[in-house]
Amino acid sequence: MSAERPRLLYLAYYFPPSRASGVFRARATANHFAEQGWDVTVLRAPDRFFYDIIRSVDEALVETIDPRVTVLQPEMDFFAWENDLRDYSFWRGNFPVLAQKRYQRRLDRTFPEHYVTWAENAVKTGRRLHREQPFDLVVATGNPFASFWAAWELERRTKVPFVIDYRDSWTLDQFGNTDKFPPGHAAWRWEAEIHRTASAAVHVNDALRAWHAAKYPFAADRMQVVLNGWDPDIMDAEAIASAPDEARPLSFAFIGTLTHVQPIESLLEGHRLLAESGAHPGAGLDLYGHIGFFSSQEMKLRAELGLDRERPGVAYRGPVPKSEIGTAYAASDVLVFLNGGSKYVTTGKVFEYMATGKPIVSVHEKGCAAEELLRDYPLWFEPASLDPADVAAAMADAGDAARKADPDTAARARAYARSFTREAALAPFEQWARELVARKAR
Amino acid sequence: MTTPDRVLVVAFRKAAVQRVNSYLDYLLSRGVPVTVLVADGQGWKQAPRFDPRAEVLSLADRENRQPFVWTYTMLVERGPGGLFRRLGRAPGPIGGAGRRLGRLHVKAVRKIRKWFFWRGYQAVRGHSLRRIALRRLEPLRLDGVRRVVVADTAAVPFGWTLARRRPGLEVTRAMDVSAFEPLPVTDPAPELGFDPAAAERPYAQV
The missing domain is CATH 3.40.50.2000 (Glycogen Phosphorylase B;)
Known part of the structure; x- marks a missing residue:
């Protein structure tokens, strides 16, 4: 040395x-x-x-x-x-x-x-x-x-x-x-x-x-x-309240970069079916983050992802600086893990999601590497398939869990996430x- | 909303047409006026057509009248080709020989064009087209152009000189749509595609 x-x-x-x-x-x-x-x-x-x-x-x-x-x-x-x-x-x-x-x-x-x-x-x-x-x-x-x-x-x-x-x-x-x-x-x-x-x-x-x-x-x-x-110096997980406000509709949120490999159509359709079912009246879908990794692709990708037209209850909230990421998590009640889905792709986002102690709905193909990590997370909701009806059912279950807001389960979820800093x-x-x-x- | 400034796309090789068309579709669907400057005189056989919503200006006639191109096509392709065609119309063995020679000529021309003419011409084509295009800037109405997109390497010498002469004009290789505000789609392309008749040649010559 x-x-x-x-x-x-x-x-x-x-x-x-x-x-x-x-x-x-x-x-x-x-x-x-x-x-x-x-x-x-x-x-x-x-x-x-x-x-x-x-x-x-x-x-x-x-x-x-x-x-x-x-x-x-x-x-x-x-x-x-x-x-x-x-x-x-x-x-x-x-x-x-x-x-x-x-x-x-x-x-x-x-x-x-x-x-x-x-x-x-x-x-x-x-x-x-x-x-x-x-x-x-x-x-x-x-x-x-x-x-x-x-x-x-x-x-x-x-x-x-x-x-x-x-x-x-x-x-x-x-x-x-x-x-x-x-x-x-x-x-x-x-x-x-x-x-x-x-x-x-x-x-x-x-x-x-x-x-x-x-x-x-x-x-x-x-x-x-x-x-x-996940990075505790960037995201103060303990400060993110896990119980949703009873007075407002639930917020389902995706926080991350939207790309063309993600099954976003399943998510958007799933959200539409959830709204139609009346399971969680007024539940919104908030998309935080950049569209694509390069700004030059954003407009094209926005059109490809079907985000260039208005969809009831869906809001694209734009990018969030990493230093303020906690605010986006705090405003969300259920997190949507939207992923390209491959046994070789984990993504760093899944660790941050788990750190919040909030219910997570997976929207990706079966066999994604992140499943290994999510399996032991007590608030993980996995749809049977990417069929929008299945996605809507999993979203409804996750919404129920968010409303129930069991403090013990949330604490167990956060404790599990602490091993993934x-x-x-x-x-x-x-x-x-x-x-x-x-x-x-x- | 005010009408967006025009975009000028310069495409001198047919390989660029498909890429240009998807760019055109994005802009034209959103009401951005586009002019395409093409040099479709040589090497554009069986090229796909440009989006008929775009204004397309062609340098083909001027390119084909270049001394080198004209001399080659006259001495090697059109001259002998015309002679063999006439011979082929004659009765008897002369006609048969003419038709055989005509067929041989077509095959030979294909090889000569590929192996000799195109190899030599390709090296100077960009420079030659630059000279032609720079003399015909008026129809391009550059004062109303927001950006010039150079779609292929053959058009780079023209784009480079244009950028030098007009430092305030953005001349780029990037087909970047993000520079335009998120305009609503006002003029979408028909789902079944355009009527082929609407996209018939010839493009307007400059």
């Missing part, structure tokens, strides 16, 4: 102020390691990427980063994202095909991802910092998976051990359960190569770990699971990392 405080270089392209769904894991990892006494340096994407390219930012999140964490932004080439022709160089403006070919050759030579120029600069920055004061461990989180390449390259040049953290899978389509790349694609070669040298590969659930273990058996004993979790999920990994660094230092 280089000093009393082990040094961690954390390659997290999506990091606050980004509001991408993956930043919460990255934020928590950096904070947890800093809290445990590590000297943490984060390399993230440049501001221009978040503010001008994907325009997907939550500045309140920056305030939640531990001040002991150093955050740097290696530069990158925005070739793939530059759309404004006023920004094009003479070369690209006049010879667009040749410029594209030259860019593609660069990708083919190094790593098959547009983010590779960021990764190249991350390697340069990492090596410079390592020369000044050596790092003990590099952790790279993907996507983008160019960060894995950067960690691999840093290990090759500096011999600092590295860990790859799969927030999403790289070569597996988690929703379709199919390969993302055709046979022979460079991604396969790189994934195998990176697994050969990585000290560990971390996954968000066991199904993903098992898939990767079967694919890369030579690295299976170096794979581990670090679940996502980020800290609880990250503690064994941090301990393992500390031991790895100590072993290497001997």
